[in-house]
Structure formats: structure tokens, C-alpha cells
Amino acid sequence: MSAPIAHGGGITAAAAVFGGRPEEWLDLSTGINPCPVALPEIPARAWHRLPDRHLVDEARCAARDYYGCGEILPLPVPGTQSVIQLLPRLVARSRGVAVTDNRIAVVSPTYGEYARAFAAAGFAVDAVGDIAAIGAEHRLAVVVNPNNPDGRAWPAEVLIALHDRVKSQNGLLVVDEAFGDADPALSLAASAGELSNLVIFRSFGKFFGLAGLRLGFAIARGDILERFEEWLGPWSVSGPALSLADSLLRQDVSAIRRRINERSAGLHSVLTGAGLRIAGGTALFTLVADEKAGDIYTHLCRHHILVRKFDYAPDWLRFGLTPDPAADRRLDEALQRF
Amino acid sequence: MSAPIAHGGGITAAAAVFGGRPEEWLDLSTGINPCPVALPEIPARAWHRLPDRHLVDEARCAARDYYGCGEILPLPVPGTQSVIQLLPRLVARSRGVAVTDNRIAVVSPTYGEYARAFAAAGFAVDAVGDIAAIGAEHRLAVVVNPNNPDGRAWPAEVLIALHDRVKSQNGLLVVDEAFGDADPALSLAASAGELSNLVIFRSFGKFFGLAGLRLGFAIARGDILERFEEWLGPWSVSGPALSLADSLLRQDVSAIRRRINERSAGLHSVLTGAGLRIAGGTALFTLVADEKAGDIYTHLCRHHILVRKFDYAPDWLRFGLTPDPAADRRLDEALQRF
Numbered sequence: 292m293s294a295p296i297a298h299g300g301g302i303t304a305a306a307a308v309f310g311g312r313p314e315e316w317l318d319l320s321t322g323i324n325p326c327p328v329a330l331p332e333i334p335a336r337a338w339h340r341l342p343d344r345h346l347v348d349e350a351r352c353a354a355r356d357y358y359g360c361g362e363i364l365p366l367p368v369p370g371t372q373s374v375i376q377l378l379p380r381l382v383a384r385s386r387g388v389a390v391t392d393n394r395i396a397v398v399s400p401t402y403g404e405y406a407r408a409f410a411a412a413g414f415a416v417d418a419v420g421d422i423a424a425i426g427a428e429h430r431l432a433v434v435v436n437p438n439n440p441d442g443r444a445w446p447a448e449v450l451i452a453l454h455d456r457v458k459s460q461n462g463l464l465v466v467d468e469a470f471g472d473a474d475p476a477l478s479l480a481a482s483a484g485e486l487s488n489l490v491i492f493r494s495f496g497k498f499f500g501l502a503g504l505r506l507g508f509a510i511a512r513g514d515i516l517e518r519f520e521e522w523l524g525p526w527s528v529s530g531p532a533l534s535l536a537d538s539l540l541r542q543d544v545s546a547i548r549r550r551i552n553e554r555s556a557g558l559h560s561v562l563t564g565a566g567l568r569i570a571g572g573t574a575l576f577t578l579v580a581d582e583k584a585g586d587i588y589t590h591l592c593r594h595h596i597l598v599r600k601f602d603y604a605p606d607w608l609r610f611g612l613t614p615d616p617a618a619d620r621r622l623d624e625a626l627q628r629f
Numbered sequence: 630m631s632a633p634i635a636h637g638g639g640i641t642a643a644a645a646v647f648g649g650r651p652e653e654w655l656d657l658s659t660g661i662n663p664c665p666v667a668l669p670e671i672p673a674r675a676w677h678r679l680p681d682r683h684l685v686d687e688a689r690c691a692a693r694d695y696y697g698c699g700e701i702l703p704l705p706v707p708g709t710q711s712v713i714q715l716l717p718r719l720v721a722r723s724r725g726v727a728v729t730d731n732r733i734a735v736v737s738p739t740y741g742e743y744a745r746a747f748a749a750a751g752f753a754v755d756a757v758g759d760i761a762a763i764g765a766e767h768r769l770a771v772v773v774n775p776n777n778p779d780g781r782a783w784p785a786e787v788l789i790a791l792h793d794r795v796k797s798q799n800g801l802l803v804v805d806e807a808f809g810d811a812d813p814a815l816s817l818a819a820s821a822g823e824l825s826n827l828v829i830f831r832s833f834g835k836f837f838g839l840a841g842l843r844l845g846f847a848i849a850r851g852d853i854l855e856r857f858e859e860w861l862g863p864w865s866v867s868g869p870a871l872s873l874a875d876s877l878l879r880q881d882v883s884a885i886r887r888r889i890n891e892r893s894a895g896l897h898s899v900l901t902g903a904g905l906r907i908a909g910g911t912a913l914f915t916l917v918a919d920e921k922a923g924d925i926y927t928h929l930c931r932h933h934i935l936v937r938k939f940d941y942a943p944d945w946l947r948f949g950l951t952p953d954p955a956a957d958r959r960l961d962e963a964l965q966r967f
Contacts (some may be wrong), residue, residue, distance in 0.1 A: 339840065503678055
């Protein structure tokens, strides 16, 4: 059993060490939109009844139109995590080969749960530095696009070429577009219908600011989604989550995108104003590289501001978006005192 | 891959065949309390943030006190279904034996997803008629107590003796108490701390009338819960579900229990008044045995009332609770016209 990974969202633990009431902390440790949309009304039956086929189908149609994946109806899943856990099973079943043929590649550094899930299932995980290092020996390859935490992005046509190469070697390509909503041009969703060895994961909660919902979508050709559906079992996604997806994915999201971009600009301004070097990022977080990253992390904790640090890259800090200009000023003042 | 099981809650499909708007149907096809409690307020952070350790811990403490399981903190899971899917893995890992040693027993007939999950994982499933037929050849045994759909119930001391026998044969006993809230005396929860080879599943949504939430709890000694937690991965349960569990499990539930018992008495009165024979049931549903069950099912569909029929027992119909006396009268009138 591999050790759990430290994720964002650990305000309670941080407050236990550095003091302060958790609700008074400024949580910049996640990549979640801190300006959530107003919650649409949730019909009573979504709470009280088992999620009906009709509710699921409505959410799938809304997701298809939002992601622009043509004839594919995205499969709602209770968070991307739930399908990451199923990937080893998908590989094991899809080729029926010996357990010695068990190498997979993860373009790294990236979100840690892919390597963890495959290692726990007995796979050998190669953390490769770029997509060029994905080889014929890899039964599956994972690319997070844009990547977390460094924000590297691969254009759609580059990943389509990668898919074709992986497919010619009987492999499977997983593209995690968890941070893809702010830049839809990067998405492979529109091509998914033609790419038989591709699985795309989308996150609902990050962009809409509803991470507590536990909702994501998987986009792939039918047989792969049928297997995920079978393995997740009936009613894997809650009624309120399906109802909110149905409402929010049909809305005009340009105001959400604009707000995120405003917040991102505010964060950049504070970070560069404090003399920090921006090493990458997406619209929902910014990566800073600094040799004093560990000290800055602790200093910010003393000001009850939590950011994300990385065991594997001690000079990196990831800053999530601040909710408003007042929070920008609070971060600015704390950084100026460092 | 085994075929999906027809479950309750298929109003949309029934309305497509028999007409009527789905919201005008009377859904008696599930075992869910049709008189849900008022929703307590859900704090904004439960929607917007990833479920924090603190929120999880609060829900676990509330569940421990409600289920009365002593020092065990029940593990919140996104519906019992999610852990049923993990049972084959638990058995495979827990003993590390050859895949030929793969027999399990399910006291049957009962909820179909146990047999389906084990069969899909390559196990041989013996549908045994009673607990006496569970043998040394079974690595795991499932008992639903009280049982769905026939309402058979085994006293706690009988199942404790069964646990000890199963344990002496190096097996694991799973007791599904999904319908146990109305009769807490049947529960093994208070003994779970002393029973090392026991796993209890509890359903949150049925009794509280919140099946759309997707929430259940697993109760077992630490190492089993740790494995479930590892396999489900982080944030498997939504923030709103954890928040509602924390609120509702701390409330006095006697009014809920009284209301369910009133509704159950109303349903019994209608069914016996129509000359139907009660073959079993729990507080949340009643099983009828009638050689014309198939015709009654279709007749009720024509009146836009959906009940549950069973492929394996064509003379059975399961009636869920009606929400109020008006619905009792509607059911009564439809049955009188048969």
C-alpha cells in the first residue's frame, strides 16, 4: 500500500499547527475557483430519490454540449479520483496479457494519484519528463493537459499524434483535462469520437467552484465508458450533483471565465510585485519557483495563509486564486513582511 | 460482464411505456422513506471546497454515536454499492490464496448486486437458502438483515454465532443492515469491535429519505476500513452528504421512525383490504405473494403506480411506502378495480 499523498484543502490540519480558526484562514492550497457561481435550485426529488435514468441522461446531454464531444455522451463519475482508481482494471482487462506486461507512463511531475493508483495495483510506473519518452513498452500513458502544477500545455494536434502512436503500439492514452475549462482550445473532446484508444477526464468542481460536489466526466468511445459504468455500479453520482451539472453546464460560462482571469491577473500582480518568479500555472493556479520556498510556506502559514508545497520539488510553491482584491492585499502584506 | 439488474426507481422508463408524466406517477418501487426530513442548512464550504478532514471526522463521530458501534468510527462511503464493488478485492487481498479458492455465499434471494459484483470478479457465488448452508468452502458470506425483499431477520446473537463459525473457517461475514434503522435491536454494530471478521454496511438514504445523496457507512475493525478508504481514494463522499449526515444523525429520529410505522400500517391496511397476502417485509416495504402478481403489476402501471417485481419470483410484488393517506386511497382504488 503506497502512502497517501498530501493534497490541498488541509486547512484544519494547518490551523491545528499554526493557530487561528480554520474559517479565518486564506486557503490558496487548491486549484478550485474561489468565486463559485450561485447555486441553482435543486429539485426535491434529486435529494430524495435514487438518481433516475432521466436525470442522468439530461446531465450527459448537457455535458456533451458543453464539452463539444459530438456524439459521445460523457459519463458522469463521482470525481475524477473514482475513475483513476479504475484505470488499472481497464488496462488489465483491455488486453488480457500477462501481469509481467505492466508498465505505464505518467508525464511528470503531475497530479500524484495516477502513479499511486497504478503502483498500488502492481504496475511499474515510469515518471517520464515529456511525451516523447512514452514508448512501446507502456500499456497506458497519462498526460495532464494543462499540467498540474507546472501548467505545461500540449496543443490538441500534438496529443492526437501521440494518441495515434500509442494506439499503433496497442496502448491507451489518458488525457486529464481537469484544468481545461479556461482554455477549451486545448481540449481533445471534439476529436474523441475518432480516437479509439483515448480516455479524457474532465473535472466539474474546479472551474465552477463546487469541489464538494464530487463530480467529473469521462469522455471516451462507448466500450470504455460502458466498462467504467459497469464497475462504478448504479447511482454512483448523487442526484444534487447531476441536477447542478444539468443546470450549470447549459449556462453561459463566459462570466465565470472572465472572473477567473481577473483573479489570476490579481494573483500574478501580487506575486511578481513581491519579487517572486512565476514558473508556470493555469488560470486556476500559479506556480512559483524560489529557493526559499520552504521558508515562504512557513511564513505564510504564520499569517494563516495556506499554499501548496511539493516534497519532490522543494523550491516550488503553488498558489491558488484569491477570492477577491481584499485577499490579494492580505497575501501581498504577508509576502512583503517576508 | 453480468447483465445489469433491474432496480427500483425506474419511473421514467415506466412512464415511457404506460404514459403519464413521471412526476404524476406514484413510485412504490423502492424501499426509501417517502416522507423525507426537512433538509438542514448546508454550509457554503461543503459545496465549494473539497471535503476537509474535519468534516469527515464530524460525520464519522455522528455515525458512531447513532449506530452505537463503540470505538469504531464508521467509514462514510458514496452509497453501499461503492463498497459492494470492493468486496471481491477485499477477499482476494485478505488471504492471498489461489484464484481457484473463490467460492462465496449469499443468503438468497436478496439484493442482487452482491452476486453480480462477485460473479463479475470471477468468483463462484452460491445462493444459499439460509445461514446454515454457509460452509467452510465459502471465503465470504453475505447476510442482509433484515432481508430485502422478504424481510427475514436474524437476531444479533444468531449472527454473532455465525460470525464465530465463519471466522473459525478463515472466512469473512458481511451483514448488510440497509433496512436496519427501524429496528436497531437487530444490529450487530454494538458488537463490531469484538468481531474481527465482520463487515457491516449501513444505508443513510433509505431511512432518512435522502437516497439521492449517495451515502452509506461501513463498520468494521480498523484494518478493513483502512483498505476500503485506500481503495475509494480521497474525497469519495460529497461535502453536502457529509454535512447532512453530521446534522441528521445527531437528531432525535423517533419522529421519523413513528412516521414510517404509520405509513407502513396504512400500506398493510390497503394491501390486506384488497385481499392480498403479505409474505414479508420491513418497515420500509411490504412483500406480497400472489399468483396473479404479473397481472397486478401491469394493472397498477396502467394506473401509473409502479411497484417492484422479481424475475426470480414471478408471484412476488414489493410495495414501498406511500407518502400519505391520499396515496393510500389512490393505491386502494387501483387495487379494487383489479
